[in-house]
Amino acid sequence: MSQQLRARRSNLAVPGSSPKMLDKARGLAADQVFMDIEDAVAPLAKPEARKNIVAALNEGGYEGKTRTVRVNDWTTQWTYADVIEVVEGAGPNLDCIMLPKVQTADQIIALDLLLTQIEKSNGFEVGRIGIEAQIENAKGLINIDAIAQASPRVETLIFGPADFMASINMKSLVVGEQPPGYDVGDAYHYILMRILMAARAYDKQAIDGPYLAIKDLEGYRRVAGRSAALGFDGKWVLHPDQVAAANEVFSPRQDDYDHSEMILDAYDYFTSAAGGAKGAVMLGDEMIDEASRKMALVVSAKGRAAGMTRTTTFTAPEA
Ligand code: GLV
Ligand code: MG
Numbered sequence: 001m002s003q004q005l006r007a008r009r010s011n012l013a014v015p016g017s018s019p020k021m022l023d024k025a026r027g028l029a030a031d032q033v034f035m036d037i038e039d040a041v042a043p044l045a046k047p048e049a050r051k052n053i054v055a056a057l058n059e060g061g062y063e064g065k066t067r068t069v070r071v072n073d074w075t076t077q078w079t080y081a082d083v084i085e086v087v088e089g090a091g092p093n094l095d096c097i098m099l100p101k102v103q104t105a106d107q108i109i110a111l112d113l114l115l116t117q118i119e120k121s122n123g124f125e126v127g128r129i130g131i132e133a134q135i136e137n138a139k140g141l142i143n144i145d146a147i148a149q150a151s152p153r154v155e156t157l158i159f160g161p162a163d164f165m166a167s168i169n170m171k172s173l174v175v176g177e178q179p180p181g182y183d184v185g186d187a188y189h190y191i192l193m194r195i196l197m198a199a200r201a202y203d204k205q206a207i208d209g210p211y212l213a214i215k216d217l218e219g220y221r222r223v224a225g226r227s228a229a230l231g232f233d234g235k236w237v238l239h240p241d242q243v244a245a246a247n248e249v250f251s252p253r254q255d256d257y258d259h260s261e262m263i264l265d266a267y268d269y270f271t272s273a274a275g276g277a278k279g280a281v282m283l284g285d286e287m288i289d290e291a292s293r294k295m296a297l298v299v300s301a302k303g304r305a306a307g308m309t310r311t312t313t314f315t316a317p318e319a
Contacts, residue, residue: 006066006095007031007305008156008205008234009250010243015040016049016069022056030243031234032066034132037082038073038100039163046078054089066095068132073101074110083114091124096155098132101163103139108150115153127153134209136160137167141194148202156233157199158207159192196231208235217241224249233302247306257303258312260296265314267293275316 012030014021016037025033035053037046053069071082083097099111111131119126131153135141141164148154164170170187192208199206208227211220220242224235228249235250237243252260266283267290269275280289303310 006155006205007307008066008207009306010246011068011207011234011236012243013040013210013236013238016053017041017045019052019056022052024240026061028240028243029247030065030237031247032068033062034068034070034098036070037078037086038070046072046082050082050085050089053086057086057090057093060093067093068096068098069094070098070100070134073099074107075101079111080114083111084118087115087118087124087129088122091119091122091129094129096130096132098134098158100134100160101136101140102133102147103137104143105146105150108133108147108154112151112153129153130155132156132158132207134158134160134163135191135195136163141191144194144198145201148198148204154202154204156205156207157195158236159188159195159209159227161188161209162212164191192227192230192232199233200231205233206231208232210236210238211242212238214239214242217245221245221249231298250302251306251308252299252303254308254311256299257308258310260299260303261310262312262314263288263292263296264300267296269314269316 008031010030011032011034012025012028014025014033014035016022016035017040022035035056037049037053041049057067057069069082069086071086072078087094087097097111097115099107102108108131115129115131116126118124119129131151133147133154133156135144135147135157140147144157148157196206198204206227208224211223213219224246227235233250235246237246251257263283266281267288270278270281280287282288286292
């Protein structure tokens with residue numbers, strides 16, 4: 001079964017109705033490309049979008065990127081046909097299905113069962129295709145723990161701010177900004193933290209959704225910086241200009257990455273017999289112990305997933 005922790009600092013949204021944009025995505029440095037059949041595609045264009053996506057996936061050129069398709073949600077008439085057409089048509093060239101507006105665990109189970117049948121009947125590896133669950137309304141958020149645990153295919157829990165704001169009657173002019181009269185952070189803090197807690201409790205990735213003011217890169221950095229500081233793993237990008245910002249904001253800084261690798265090496269050494277089997281030791285001016293190792297593991301995992309290389313090495317002190 002899937003459950004992979006892939007690099008997903010930048011999650012590029014590409015409307016399936018645009019062969020041009022599907023093609024352009026091949027050359028962008030996004031960790032993940034998600035090809036949309038949902039809200040970025042008009043109802044009349046959905047059948048064509050399915051075909052464009054199957055063709056693009058089978059043609060390839062997305063090497064090194066996670067390839068995801070966002071289908072329509074289960075309350076529409078489109079979901080089953082989206083899944084069947086895309087997975088039968090391009091299953092081996094597809095990594096995940098993103099399910100929007102997830103409200104209950106049953107909706108994940110339904111998708112899991114459908115995927116399993118398609119995989120079996122087409123001779124594809126069963127369970128390889130993951131599920132990305134978008135949390136976009138109050139019901140989804142209060143059921144998030146069950147949603148996270150509904151299938152081992154679930155890899156991410158994603159905040160969908162636009163739909164979420166609409167569903168809870170939150171006033172706002174630009175997604176990513178605060179409703180008038182609030183401080184940035186206040187409005188989304190509870191939702192972001194709730195998603196993050198479920199993601200950490202069940203080993204999923206926490207992904208922040210879109211920032212719609214695509215010309216405002218500074219705003220993007222600020223909002224991405226907020227979710228990165230909380231511990232989120234990545235954010236959507238709607239425009240090529242946002243890709244580099246997301247990759248940077250969700251990667252550790254080089255010196256933090258180097259430092260975390262040093263802590264891991266030093267702690268390994270000092271807890272070993274050769275290092276004196278100590279539990280708390282000094283690394284330079286810093287006291288490190290088992291909790292330091294846990295914090296270092298988080299940073300080093302993010303750095304390694306981002307393909308960073310360390311620039312320092314640990315040398316054991318002379319006996
Ligand atoms: C994304 O799907 C959103 O609703 O913000
Ligand atoms: Mg949405």
